Amino acid sequence: MMKVSVNGYGTIGKRVASAILAQPDMSLIGVSKTSTNYEAYHAQRLGIPLYVPKESIKEFEDAGIKVMGTIEEMFRDSDVIVDATPNGVGAQYKQVYSSLGKKSIFQGGEKANVADVSFSALCNYDEAVDKKYVRVVSCNTTGLLRTLCTINRVEKITKVRATIVRRAADPKEVKKGPINSLTPDPASIPSHHAKDVNTVLKDLDIVTMAIVAPTTLMHVHMLNITLANQVTREEVLSTLSSTPRILLVSGKSKITSTAEIIEVARDIGRSRNDLYETVVFEDSVSVKGNELFLMYAVHQESIVVPENIDAIRAVTGFRDGLKSVEMTNTSMGIRKGYLV
Amino acid sequence: MMKVSVNGYGTIGKRVASAILAQPDMSLIGVSKTSTNYEAYHAQRLGIPLYVPKESIKEFEDAGIKVMGTIEEMFRDSDVIVDATPNGVGAQYKQVYSSLGKKSIFQGGEKANVADVSFSALCNYDEAVDKKYVRVVSCNTTGLLRTLCTINRVEKITKVRATIVRRAADPKEVKKGPINSLTPDPASIPSHHAKDVNTVLKDLDIVTMAIVAPTTLMHVHMLNITLANQVTREEVLSTLSSTPRILLVSGKSKITSTAEIIEVARDIGRSRNDLYETVVFEDSVSVKGNELFLMYAVHQESIVVPENIDAIRAVTGFRDGLKSVEMTNTSMGIRKGYLV
Incomplete structure (x- = not known):
């Protein structure tokens, strides 16, 4: 079981978290939040462990949202961190991921040089295998x-x-x-x-x-x-x-x-x-x-959500790209052919 | 002075009418309306003669809008009719224009075969000279x-x-x-x-x-x-x-x-x-x-408004396309260079 956390629980992060929960070979350590908004309440309702910056713990607890620990604690427990923070913030977090020796997946809002490889599953899965940092394109x-x-x-x-x-x-x-x-x-x-x-x-x-x-x-x-x-x-x-x-x-x-x-x-x-x-x-x-x-x-x-899932597999050394795509598709109900 | 009327006083028709009023070599016989809407009231306020279908005269007069005559009377008094009726209606009116022997300008909502030539002033002014029916493209x-x-x-x-x-x-x-x-x-x-x-x-x-x-x-x-x-x-x-x-x-x-x-x-x-x-x-x-x-x-x-004005000149035999474009531009304040 790959232990994965999601840093940032907005538009992309919440979807990647849902997708991780659907994978047979991944477990979701938790997600991070910095704002006590409706998405934080919903994560709590879903039973997803929430991690927040140390200085925000009181704010979250005052808002009635249970906090599992600090963001850094979440990182430490993870094999792979999916960075879904706002554009440009991921590059700043990279130093943290790097200092903890963690593999990480970045989003397309980051510059290409944040990662070893930019990624699109049907194009270059193989290039991402065993890489430390992968960027899923926008x-x-x-x-x-x-x-x-x-x-x-x-x-x-x-x-x-x-x-x-x-x-x-x-x-x-x-x-x-x-x-x-x-x-x-x-x-x-x-x-x-x-x-x-x-x-x-x-x-x-x-x-x-x-x-x-x-x-x-x-x-x-x-x-x-x-x-x-x-x-x-x-x-x-x-x-x-x-x-x-x-x-x-x-x-x-x-x-x-x-x-x-x-x-x-x-x-x-x-x-x-x-x-x-x-x-x-x-x-x-x-x-x-x-x-x-x-x-x-x-x-x-x-x-980009299925691409994030495949990127997680690639960095952890899962070598069969077609198999990963198939696993992701099956677990998420992703289809081919005609919409109707 | 070319005597021009505008059949249809909607988005295009009202603008073509304003542009005709600004030309030194054209007089506006009038415009036609079928609906007693705000555009009809505004035309009256501007002093533009309004012509309506015979069966609508009472409706317009009941609405307090002065009617100069029937649409057919307007056509008879014109050298050129600019058709600014809704898409496809112009083709039906063509029979009327033709039976009265009037030159006419159609809009791009009509099929190309409604006219002898499709027209864009900077491309093919010369082809429209002395033609009976010209269609200004959309x-x-x-x-x-x-x-x-x-x-x-x-x-x-x-x-x-x-x-x-x-x-x-x-x-x-x-x-x-x-x-x-x-x-x-x-x-x-x-x-x-x-x-x-x-x-x-x-x-x-x-x-x-x-x-x-x-x-x-x-x-x-x-x-x-x-x-x-x-x-x-x-x-x-x-x-x-x-x-x-x-x-x-x-x-x-x-x-x-x-x-x-x-x-x-x-x-x-x-x-x-x-x-x-x-x-x-x-x-x-x-x-x-x-x-x-x-x-x-x-x-x-x-x-398309300046193109309509140039098309009017072309069908009435004005041979110098560049001169027509210049006259239209000067009268309407149309510029070149930078907007700001």
């Missing part, structure tokens, strides 16, 4: 890499030109905008996503342009991929529909938007309406000469 | 064509791969969505915009992907243009900044979004905060080999 980069590494199995990709329409805020966020604007993110080209893809697919010719739109549900990517040789639409669809962590939505099912995709996630009883899968609009998959076009949606809150 | 296609014909003057374009993030509704619309979704428009590729660009640039290799986002202010286009030969960023910026109907916004001015662009339009006293110009994010103009990348914003309510 939600958008995970969406890009999962798709590109899958298409690369159909035919060699020579060039990618992608645009990313980002959701403005997560559903729980109340202080972020825009509420009525399209905001290039940034106006300068390429956006950082291209560079982030290159941390894993090092020689790929990729340019990304990104813009923020006022919606909370999912990102959408629009890809123009140039291939070394022409492929058929059927070949691409066949590979996409047989790849785990990729789902297709068909125009026939009247699913035309991210709103309807999330409605399906709610209907089928997904925890927190999460969609760990990349959701490809089947009708968008088009071929013109040796170019491939497609559009897909990325659930920003959850797509 | 706001998105106007944005694409204005930009592409300008870039074509720098270097021959061989390929365009564009994504379009559409505003969901106009500011005045209260029954349209999405309110929280990204909706491929449509999921199938290409979107109709590529085909519409081909009505003017007939042999251009262009693929467009479009998506709707919940915002009302402007569309944004993200272009990847392949050129026959490499150009410098400076050459492109120099041409963009010296082309009328194109404005640049610079990161230095802290304009980072469509919201701030529209705020400037309000600050500088633009009527209805209209921006007839294509607004290019200067920071986005990038060159990689023989590829050019850029992002720009399109004000969907007003970008």
